Amino acid sequence: MMIVMRADATQREIKTIVDRVQDCGAQAHLSEGQERTIIGVVGDVRSLPRDEFVRMPGVDRVIPISRPYKLASREFHPWNSEVSLDGIRFGGPEVVVIAGPCSVEDRGQLLETAYAVREAGAHALRGGAYKPRTSPYTFQGLGEEGLELLAEARAATGLAVVTEAMSPAQVPVVTRYADMIQIGARNMQNYALLHAVGESQFPALLKRGLSATVDELLMAAEYILSHGNQNVVLCERGIRTFETATRNTTDINAIPVLKTLTHLPVILDPSHSTGHWEYVEAIARAAVAAGADGLIIEVHPQPEIALSDGGQSLKPERFAALVRQVAAIAEAVGRSMAPAKAPLAN
Amino acid sequence: MMIVMRADATQREIKTIVDRVQDCGAQAHLSEGQERTIIGVVGDVRSLPRDEFVRMPGVDRVIPISRPYKLASREFHPWNSEVSLDGIRFGGPEVVVIAGPCSVEDRGQLLETAYAVREAGAHALRGGAYKPRTSPYTFQGLGEEGLELLAEARAATGLAVVTEAMSPAQVPVVTRYADMIQIGARNMQNYALLHAVGESQFPALLKRGLSATVDELLMAAEYILSHGNQNVVLCERGIRTFETATRNTTDINAIPVLKTLTHLPVILDPSHSTGHWEYVEAIARAAVAAGADGLIIEVHPQPEIALSDGGQSLKPERFAALVRQVAAIAEAVGRSMAPAKAPLAN
Amino acid sequence: MMIVMRADATQREIKTIVDRVQDCGAQAHLSEGQERTIIGVVGDVRSLPRDEFVRMPGVDRVIPISRPYKLASREFHPWNSEVSLDGIRFGGPEVVVIAGPCSVEDRGQLLETAYAVREAGAHALRGGAYKPRTSPYTFQGLGEEGLELLAEARAATGLAVVTEAMSPAQVPVVTRYADMIQIGARNMQNYALLHAVGESQFPALLKRGLSATVDELLMAAEYILSHGNQNVVLCERGIRTFETATRNTTDINAIPVLKTLTHLPVILDPSHSTGHWEYVEAIARAAVAAGADGLIIEVHPQPEIALSDGGQSLKPERFAALVRQVAAIAEAVGRSMAPAKAPLAN
């Protein structure tokens, strides 16, 4: 249920309503637009005295939300949300690019990659310290040592750091080192993790599950939002279908669908959604042409010796070409690439 | 098997090889590039005297083709094929747009749409006269009367006509009225139809089956090509997956994959691949950004009363906006929209 | 729309209604049960004078059919349909087994297989003369020569013959030689073929398309039924999913779903639905346990040299074991295996 306030409603009127909602055992979430405030009411809505709210001072109208997700829906929050990450804004007019290796392997590899993607125009650094691997016998990531290297790379390059937590227990340590916490595709419905990230109030990058519908992705986001953490960026990373020519099938439709259904920023990961570096550039361009707010891309200085996902990693020079191509597409759709970091002093 | 001739091979040497291939009970297909000729050998290759061919005059080398499709493969034909349609060229530097109603419903609807899409910049007219419908009780198309109306619309607007044949028996009548024959998604593996279209030597638009892999699409094209009909344009139109937010899932990955595996032109149908007009523009832009050679789009002057597929049809003014957006994307990827038809004299 | 007659309605009353339906431009199909007759009305139902029918003599009630298929629905025809094939009955209490090679390869192979499956307890012989093959370069079947061999095998063994037609043009020739015409998975929505089979009034085995929903399968059956051909047996043969451990995924759920939604007999093809002979026995047992009315199984005397689908073909002795296992399952669910043919006189 959504209580739309009048444009001239006072703060006191808003507060009175919020209090009344809470008295009824439900939760109130404010969405403050330039013209008016909307109060989202979540919880067991059936027992709420809807008629009473209609008559309260400052209320324009009360409308049901038809979707199973509330806080994530554009009905509740009609204007685009922006999520800030160390001066970068996801969901605004500018297109943002996160890049880096699949896994943090060692200090040399990480720093080399970080400098290279920075110079090519990336705005943030990705890199896995905790790696969800299908096999227990393959490289599982460097753990906290990897986080320390990421923090060092940030200090050296000024790039914000995005990295994954795989369990609630890893949330505090990841938030200590990183700027944005990633929830991977396999954990999209790991509810304990969603709760922990929601409570952390930390910026979150939520990747769509391999076989999750768009509605399920938004329900997963709702878990985070329902803890008051509004800093959620959604990421399409390919779905599992019968087609085996690529690792996954990029659901490009999901970009305009999500931009219609939700106010949250949406980015795309063409590295995982194709699984082959040869196709990454084409799909990165397509994503921005379809309306994506950003990209997350795997880059490795020597993909042929990468400990994970080498086949889908771009070399730095290819990545630099990709950034230029994507910038041209951004212009063609009336947006622009977020500005690159200024050159480092020698 | 592919016999790559030397750059200085003579026509006589080429002919000698072709004759020898045929003596062995196989077929030879020539692919004549600017620098050299490649002879594709298809049929039961196992029994061919490969060593003998290696030693014949004019032969540079003999290499196996690793893919199950031969004539469709880029290995065999490394340069892009272009397919001509009444002065329009698919597969060249320019992006081509086919537009029109799902079904030809009546003279007024068709002519109004044809004029509108022409003015908006479309290069060819689509419209179904024979309609494959899931239910035997829904509108099945006007049949030959629809073809006559399409021919009238071509005479009036100068737009080439693309329309579907659903069975071998319909191929002669469709080729009598239309400029390009469409093989629909449900008939992608209708081998009798593929044979008939192959033998017709008529330009063909081959749509990917709902659950066909990229390899199977290329094998279907191979059926047409193996009859000597090189005029095949492939069309991605969405695949069937678990996601129900859209009618189908646009396999945008298929664009760069197909452009890598085959020399044939590739276009995309965002109307069927999304099933919702709201998403058609975004996916049309994405397709061209990913490297598609063209688009085929459903346009209807009054989608709300269309006899089929109204929900995915654009109104003419939205279509005109789409053409402008796609033109901007074409420029951003170093291509251009094929020129619009000159205004009609009054 | 369904007009349910009263138990005491006369033939004259029924005829009056049928005539009135036809006057309105619709079609009437009779379903005559032991207690009463139901008249299914198909065509453009919206314009029919429903109230008038309600008041006509002999009418009990008029009810809409909620499913898109009418004649195939169990709402219209509540009791099980039985389809007769040369003395065998599909859809009754007995379980029927069709067996034979994927392709008719030569006289020796076919006769050897036919004798073997007959002895093992099969009730009908399968074998492809026209083969839908993904590649134009692989064995395409013996054509009419294959049909002649099938007719010879029938003469020798007394087994009814089931074989596929791939186009409308093949329907007359197939019906000349065979006892039941198969519509393959790739042609499930080949409407010209469905029309031709409908008009032939010949028993039809309709296989589910690789990515067809249960509803689409029933709509395809409706095309045949709407021509007055009631002799349709449905066949689940596996659907295409992300799982690659087997060739297809047997949709075992489809068995009880179809038995609920339709009155038509339903059989299962474990050879195609698994693609590996090792799994065929388990899935054959599962099918009958789930309520299937029969099985169609590939058997080859030497699978390792089969021209097609050798990997999924059983050797005769394994097939004989399968028949025994399936008979035990049939008993366990209160049915029985249809009796085997009497031994041949020497």
Added chain:
Amino acid sequence: MMIVMRADATQREIKTIVDRVQDCGAQAHLSEGQERTIIGVVGDVRSLPRDEFVRMPGVDRVIPISRPYKLASREFHPWNSEVSLDGIRFGGPEVVVIAGPCSVEDRGQLLETAYAVREAGAHALRGGAYKPRTSPYTFQGLGEEGLELLAEARAATGLAVVTEAMSPAQVPVVTRYADMIQIGARNMQNYALLHAVGESQFPALLKRGLSATVDELLMAAEYILSHGNQNVVLCERGIRTFETATRNTTDINAIPVLKTLTHLPVILDPSHSTGHWEYVEAIARAAVAAGADGLIIEVHPQPEIALSDGGQSLKPERFAALVRQVAAIAEAVGRSMAPAKAPLAN
């Protein structure tokens, strides 16, 4: 890598090899059959001195394991594993049935159901205390209170209790109250949870993820096995496909595939794999006919008021009928239903 010992190898010879494996930085797992012992070696196998092992005393041969999973593979452990649960044995000749409500709702509902399923012949009790729910606004389970009720139901009925843990933090509390810990489909690749369950050495029921391949399911099992916990039962519970007639598609093929690839017991959950109670009986029969070692089934005394999954829950009397049907199928495949609990004294 697998080191197959000779039938007459001594314990000392075996120990020497295990020590040598560990010296090399790898792990040794013993699989002790009636005739001989197999030592599974996992870890980074590439650096191991294979030739050296071949020559060590007591070694018959050293063979590579071709599958990505080792301890779960039938290559490593050719005989069936049995998993014991309070006197019940999964994976032996007898078929085991777990039944109970989706969620523990209250004391009355749980006890009524527990007594009913016991009387109908169930061998263990299921019931969710921690519920993974798509929406944060729906019933999330009773938590530890639900576990206490489950323990009470066990005390009253003697049925072993199976219930889910959703995070590593819940593992200690679940193992305190329950007899078997369930890892749900959404958590199949929650590696922190797999680790915790592996270390707990507690019997585990591992459900296949919605879009997990059979190989991925076995890799998830490998995570648990690699901690030395051999008590893993696998559960097929339906996969996500394009078909919407049922909630999921039961992958019945997975039963014989898994029985071929792994030695672990395999059961099937027809409640989730169909999502409709009408189809549960048919699929339960099919599962046992295909070779499943057991079933897990949702039963609720009043499905129409269930807090979750009512539509797929059987009433107790239908469940009793199902047990009888499944027992008949078990006999038909040469197995038997595990004996029901003796009647309770009044």
